[in-house]
Amino acid sequence: MGSYFSDDTLKKSQELTKKWEDEVAHSAVQSPDQKSRWSTVSDLEIKRLYTPEDIEDTDFARDIGAPGEFPYLRGNQPTGYRGRYWTFRMFAGMGSAADTNARWHMLLREGQTGLSTAFDFPTLMGYDTDSANARGECGRCGVAIDTLDDFLTLVDKIPLDKVTTSMTINPPASVLWAMYCAAADKRGVPLSKIGGTIQNDMLKEFIAQKTFMCPPEPSVRIISDTVEFGTKYVPKWNTISISGYHIREAGSTAVQELAFTLRDGIEYVEDVIQRKGLDVDAFAPRLSFFFNSHIDFFEEICKMRAARRIWAHVMKERFHAKNPRSWWLRFHTQTAGCSLTAQQPYNNVVRTAIEALAGVLGGTQSLHTNSLDEVLALPSEHAVQIALRTQQIIAEETGVANTIDPLAGSYFIESLTNKMEEEAWKYIAKIDEMGGMIAAIDKGFPQLEIADAAYRFQQQIDHNEKVMVGVNKYVTSEEQPIPLLQIDEKVGKEQLKRLADVKRRRDSRAVSTDLGDLKNACKTGKNVMPYCIQAVKDMASLQEICDVYREVFGEYRDPGLF
Amino acid sequence: MPERRIRIMVAKPGLDGHDRGARILARAFRDAGYEVIYTGCHQTPEQIAAAAVQEDVDLVGLSCLSGAHGYLFPRVVELLKEKGAEDITVIGGGIIPDQDFQRLYDAGIKAIFTPGATLDSILDWIKNNLKPRE
Numbered sequence: 001m002g003s004y005f006s007d008d009t010l011k012k013s014q015e016l017t018k019k020w021e022d023e024v025a026h027s028a029v030q031s032p033d034q035k036s037r038w039s040t041v042s043d044l045e046i047k048r049l050y051t052p053e054d055i056e057d058t059d060f061a062r063d064i065g066a067p068g069e070f071p072y073l074r075g076n077q078p079t080g081y082r083g084r085y086w087t088f089r090m091f092a093g094m095g096s097a098a099d100t101n102a103r104w105h106m107l108l109r110e111g112q113t114g115l116s117t118a119f120d121f122p123t124l125m126g127y128d129t130d131s132a133n134a135r136g137e138c139g140r141c142g143v144a145i146d147t148l149d150d151f152l153t154l155v156d157k158i159p160l161d162k163v164t165t166s167m168t169i170n171p172p173a174s175v176l177w178a179m180y181c182a183a184a185d186k187r188g189v190p191l192s193k194i195g196g197t198i199q200n201d202m203l204k205e206f207i208a209q210k211t212f213m214c215p216p217e218p219s220v221r222i223i224s225d226t227v228e229f230g231t232k233y234v235p236k237w238n239t240i241s242i243s244g245y246h247i248r249e250a251g252s253t254a255v256q257e258l259a260f261t262l263r264d265g266i267e268y269v270e271d272v273i274q275r276k277g278l279d280v281d282a283f284a285p286r287l288s289f290f291f292n293s294h295i296d297f298f299e300e301i302c303k304m305r306a307a308r309r310i311w312a313h314v315m316k317e318r319f320h321a322k323n324p325r326s327w328w329l330r331f332h333t334q335t336a337g338c339s340l341t342a343q344q345p346y347n348n349v350v351r352t353a354i355e356a357l358a359g360v361l362g363g364t365q366s367l368h369t370n371s372l373d374e375v376l377a378l379p380s381e382h383a384v385q386i387a388l389r390t391q392q393i394i395a396e397e398t399g400v401a402n403t404i405d406p407l408a409g410s411y412f413i414e415s416l417t418n419k420m421e422e423e424a425w426k427y428i429a430k431i432d433e434m435g436g437m438i439a440a441i442d443k444g445f446p447q448l449e450i451a452d453a454a455y456r457f458q459q460q461i462d463h464n465e466k467v468m469v470g471v472n473k474y475v476t477s478e479e480q481p482i483p484l485l486q487i488d489e490k491v492g493k494e495q496l497k498r499l500a501d502v503k504r505r506r507d508s509r510a511v512s513t514d515l516g517d518l519k520n521a522c523k524t525g526k527n528v529m530p531y532c533i534q535a536v537k538d539m540a541s542l543q544e545i546c547d548v549y550r551e552v553f554g555e556y557r558d559p560g561l562f
Numbered sequence: 563m564p565e566r567r568i569r570i571m572v573a574k575p576g577l578d579g580h581d582r583g584a585r586i587l588a589r590a591f592r593d594a595g596y597e598v599i600y601t602g603c604h605q606t607p608e609q610i611a612a613a614a615v616q617e618d619v620d621l622v623g624l625s626c627l628s629g630a631h632g633y634l635f636p637r638v639v640e641l642l643k644e645k646g647a648e649d650i651t652v653i654g655g656g657i658i659p660d661q662d663f664q665r666l667y668d669a670g671i672k673a674i675f676t677p678g679a680t681l682d683s684i685l686d687w688i689k690n691n692l693k694p695r696e
Contacts, residue, residue: 121576121577121578121628121630122577124577125577125604127577132606133577133606134577135630135633136576136630136632136633136634137576137577137628137629137630140628140629140630141628141629205579209579210579210580210581210603210604211579249582250581250582251582251586338582341677341678342676342677342678343677343678375657375677376657376659377629377657377659451585451586451589454582454585454586455585455586455589455590458586458590458681459681461680462680462681462682470678471678472680481660484659487629557602557604558574558581558602558603558604559602560600560601560602560603561585562572562584562585562588562589562598562600
């Protein structure tokens, strides 16, 4: 009952498949397969052929359905990309706030439709440029932000009520978001009008990206504060971007990325409900996700489709959400940095195009395409333009946006989607048994699962079982050098001067009162957001605020598992 | 008396959290029979130099993908020298542009490995070049 195919079709399929198998067995003697095992980049074994039998248990209405309908396998929007393309959102940030602002304006001129901010390491870790920990790092892999003064330069002449801005920021997410709110306020834009995303996903930091500050428990508490604040005052803001991207970059398989990310999402939802007493439907529609799009084309598409279906079930059945928007899994995609090669870098344009196409066929809401030079440095303007054009070509030339979820119904696609979903549920159940994600992190479980997968992949590359063109096959001895963006040493010196100047000008008594108030809020469980906003308005620096967090909550140290 | 096993420290200086390569190398060194100490992320050059001396290692492998290698790598060598441990071999890897190689060699980094280097090539370098400390 409910099967995708009639009994008659299945019977015929079985007969024809059997016949085909016999023929293959016969001809394989003369021309055997090139290798004994065919698998995805994640080492998931793939069969020679998929047939109706592989999806005979799939129920069309229950498991596939229509776009815009539960379980959203085919997308959240009933009109797919015909109503609206995904947001072209290039991750950009380098040097000073003024440098990055100039790059943003260039991208908007070139047809980008949303902004995305890359911060430098000191900012990501909650240190100011004048910290001893920041030496050598200022502006190197993103923009340096110390105070609201820098932030106002960053968003200069950006229409905050029209353009949405994503900020890849985690331990100090509350602080940078407070700066965004304060900047909007100074520019006369009400909080109800601003839109964007803060990554604000600490669990994946402990699991994979390693940008951490305080231990997991208080980190999640601060996140719940931001969710609560957003729900009440900044309704168009996505307060968490629950991220698999970094899990994958750290070497996980696609299934691990899928499972750990969704289990992180479950952990956040549970915390907000328990700690804040919010109704799930009040905040769940503003949760967003972020996935990697790696080089294994079909595996990625199936991962994204499976993600939507799993999350819809999680929200409806585990959390009893009633608002369909709570069931939606909305996500941003970035093509896989780790799939790019320093060797023959122009090949990266091709890889990125294929990965971007997978993201689109997977139904992403927003996309960053990597630039060909990102293995070597922050992207040059020319390389970024090619990457952005890649998205525009996919959207407006290839015709893939003509129809919704065009791969649905493929025996292989539906079968692989089912398989990935099934494997992800197993991981989710296992982490539930461990007592949740924080408990699993304490045991080192996801960290070591990823380390195993990363090591296995490296060995496969070293033994030529997997191919990276230009690295272990089709190697050329003469490499063509490409022009790279350089970050001037001057950036750090000028930033130090700017910070010193702000500290001299500000009312330091107001700052110390603000920091005292914030400390009190941290200790008493009051929402930290209003206190952060007040502090940044009075020009408290990023590190001064983060030092309050460190003092009250303690610091997390990398356990160094390998 | 059993021969002392060669001790290798894999270290992540600075604020960079890209530890995929460092952790893979730590495993590869362990599988190759070395004693391995992995510092974890976010170590200052001072912490790394102190730990290297305290752990009596023969080699320190530094990994940095944030672009801050120009300051961090030479600083580790300098601090080891100050501690009278200049016979600890220091090598490095990560996202390091070709034009920075010479400056790092001049500062005392003995080898640099960039994306695409195989585990075998790194293990071979160690086998052929590492002089265990006296």
